[in-house]
Amino acid sequence: MTDNRTWVNPLRDVQDKRLPRIAGPSGMVIFGVTGDLARRKLLPAIYDLANRGLLPAGFTLIGYGRRSWSKREFEDYVYEAVSGGARTKMREHVWERLAEGMHFVEGNFDDEGFDRLSAMLAEMDVTRGTGGNWAYYLSVPPDYFSDVCHQLERSGMAEAEGDSWRRVIIEKPFGHDQETARELNQLVNAVFPEESVFRIDHYLGKETVQNILALRFANQLFDPLWSAHYVDHVQITMAEDIGLGGRAGYYDGIGAARDVMQNHLIQLLALVAMEEPVSFSPTELQAEKVKVLRATRPSYPLSTTTARGQYTAGWQGSHHVKGLREEEGFDPESTTETFAACTLEINSRRWAGVPFYLRTGKRLGRRVTEIALVFKEAPHQPFGEGQTRALGQNAVVIRIQPDEGVLMRFGSKVPGSTMEVRDVNMDFSYSEAFTEASPEAYERLILDALLDESSLFPTNEEVELSWAILDPILEYWADHGRPEDYAAGTWGPISADRMLERDGRTWRRP
Structure with missing residues (x-):
C-alpha cells in the first residue's frame, strides 16, 4: 500500500523553519496517568x-483513572511531576497556558467512565479547539488493552470524523512471544x-540512535567498510548497574531477553544492518528494517551461542548489594x-558470516549502551615481531548512553626511534560538539505521534519478526535448567565469555 501521508525527514533539524515541527490542534488522553511512567517521563x-513551543496553544491533556480528582488536584499532580522531571526550565506563563487544558476523568474500564470521557472530549473540541484530533496513550499493562480498545470503540471515540484523526x-x-504479539x-x-x-x-527516540542513520548514510567514509568484507563481528550491549529496584513482581516471568533484547537490541541491530532506504519516509525506512529482520535468525547450537544468568550478591562500586533471590517480592526458585x-x-x-553478539543485563560493571563494529585484521602487516603486540582490531563504537558519541579505534605509531604500533582512540562527543541539549526520547516520540510521523515506531510486522528471532532461544532456555549465577558488579556469567572465546573473540569492555 502506498503511503500518501505527509512525512518529515526524522533527521532534520527541528529548528528548520521550512518544515516546522509544531503539532496542529490536538489533545491527548493518558490511561494510567497515575503510574510511574507517566509521572517520570510522559x-x-x-x-x-x-x-x-511545539504544542498548539489549545493543547488539551486529559488524565483517566480511578481517583476522584478535581481539575485542580490533577493540575497539582502534574505540576509536581513536571517540577521533578522536566528537562527545560519551569516558566510560569507556559505552565499556566498548559494547565488551562488539563482535566481529569474518573472511571474504570466500564461504560459509565468512558461515557464521561466521551462527553469531555466533545466539550474540549468546542471549548479548546482540538478539532476532534485525539491521541490515546495506553500507559497500562497489555492485559487492559482489550478493555480500553473495546470501550473506545463502543463509545465512538476510536473513529474520527471528516479530516480529524x-x-x-x-x-x-x-x-x-510471537503468538501473543500477533493476538x-x-x-x-x-x-x-x-x-x-x-x-x-x-x-x-534517542538522538544517538537516530545518529546511526546519519553516520551510515550521510558519510561516504563508512559505507564501503560496512559489510562482511571488512567487519569481523558486531557487539550490541545494553548494561545496567542497577538491580530490580522494587520491580520484582513485574520482572519475574519476563526477564532480560523479553524486557530489552526483543525490542531495543533487535531494533538497534536492524538500524545497523539495514540497507540504505530510498528515503526516510515511514514506509521506506520500515521496509528496510523488515527485510533485515526477515533475514535474521539465531546461530546454532544454542547451547554454545547463548548465555543467561541471575545476579548474586556482590560489590557495585563501593557498595555491597544483595542478590536477586534476596530481592523483596522475587521468587527464589524463579528461572527468570x-x-x-x-x-x-x-x-x-552484506552480512553473511558476520556474527552479531547481543547482551543485556542488570547489576553489571557499569551503565552503558553501545554498538561496536569490530573490523578484521589487516591481511598483510609488514611489521617485525613484537612491533604490533599492543595493537588490537580496529573498531567503530556508537555510544548510545550515557556518554553519547562515536569512537574510532585504530593503530598508531608510538613516538620514538623504533616502530611500535598500539591502539589509539578518536572520540566524538555529543556534549562537546553541540551546544544544543538533546530532547528526551519521549518528547520526540510524543511529538511524532501528534504529527503522524511514524518512522521511529516499530510496525506490527517488525514486532512479530523480532519475536520470531527470539522465541527459539526462549524455548530452549525454558527446557534447559536454571540460569547461571554471576556476581553483581561483574560483566555476566562465565558462559557469556565462552560464547565468544569459542570463536576466538572477546567481549569489548566498555
Whole structure:
C-alpha cells in the first residue's frame, strides 16, 4: 500500500523553519496517568514540548483513572511531576497556558467512565479547539488493552470524523512471544487501523540512535567498510548497574531477553544492518528494517551461542548489594534471567558470516549502551615481531548512553626511534560538539505521534519478526535448567565469555 501521508525527514533539524515541527490542534488522553511512567517521563515530556513551543496553544491533556480528582488536584499532580522531571526550565506563563487544558476523568474500564470521557472530549473540541484530533496513550499493562480498545470503540471515540484523526500510542511489552504479539496486534488493529497505531520503543527516540542513520548514510567514509568484507563481528550491549529496584513482581516471568533484547537490541541491530532506504519516509525506512529482520535468525547450537544468568550478591562500586533471590517480592526458585546474551546471524549478501553478539543485563560493571563494529585484521602487516603486540582490531563504537558519541579505534605509531604500533582512540562527543541539549526520547516520540510521523515506531510486522528471532532461544532456555549465577558488579556469567572465546573473540569492555 502506498503511503500518501505527509512525512518529515526524522533527521532534520527541528529548528528548520521550512518544515516546522509544531503539532496542529490536538489533545491527548493518558490511561494510567497515575503510574510511574507517566509521572517520570510522559508528563515532563509534554511540558518540555510546550516550553519549546511545539504544542498548539489549545493543547488539551486529559488524565483517566480511578481517583476522584478535581481539575485542580490533577493540575497539582502534574505540576509536581513536571517540577521533578522536566528537562527545560519551569516558566510560569507556559505552565499556566498548559494547565488551562488539563482535566481529569474518573472511571474504570466500564461504560459509565468512558461515557464521561466521551462527553469531555466533545466539550474540549468546542471549548479548546482540538478539532476532534485525539491521541490515546495506553500507559497500562497489555492485559487492559482489550478493555480500553473495546470501550473506545463502543463509545465512538476510536473513529474520527471528516479530516480529524484518532491515534493510539502503546507501550511495551508488545506480547510475551510471537503468538501473543500477533493476538495483541489483531486486537488493536480491529479498532484502530495500523497507520493509527504508534508502538513506543523509547530507544528509537534517542538522538544517538537516530545518529546511526546519519553516520551510515550521510558519510561516504563508512559505507564501503560496512559489510562482511571488512567487519569481523558486531557487539550490541545494553548494561545496567542497577538491580530490580522494587520491580520484582513485574520482572519475574519476563526477564532480560523479553524486557530489552526483543525490542531495543533487535531494533538497534536492524538500524545497523539495514540497507540504505530510498528515503526516510515511514514506509521506506520500515521496509528496510523488515527485510533485515526477515533475514535474521539465531546461530546454532544454542547451547554454545547463548548465555543467561541471575545476579548474586556482590560489590557495585563501593557498595555491597544483595542478590536477586534476596530481592523483596522475587521468587527464589524463579528461572527468570537478569542477564541474556545470544549470537544472531543475518543471511544477506552484506552480512553473511558476520556474527552479531547481543547482551543485556542488570547489576553489571557499569551503565552503558553501545554498538561496536569490530573490523578484521589487516591481511598483510609488514611489521617485525613484537612491533604490533599492543595493537588490537580496529573498531567503530556508537555510544548510545550515557556518554553519547562515536569512537574510532585504530593503530598508531608510538613516538620514538623504533616502530611500535598500539591502539589509539578518536572520540566524538555529543556534549562537546553541540551546544544544543538533546530532547528526551519521549518528547520526540510524543511529538511524532501528534504529527503522524511514524518512522521511529516499530510496525506490527517488525514486532512479530523480532519475536520470531527470539522465541527459539526462549524455548530452549525454558527446557534447559536454571540460569547461571554471576556476581553483581561483574560483566555476566562465565558462559557469556565462552560464547565468544569459542570463536576466538572477546567481549569489548566498555
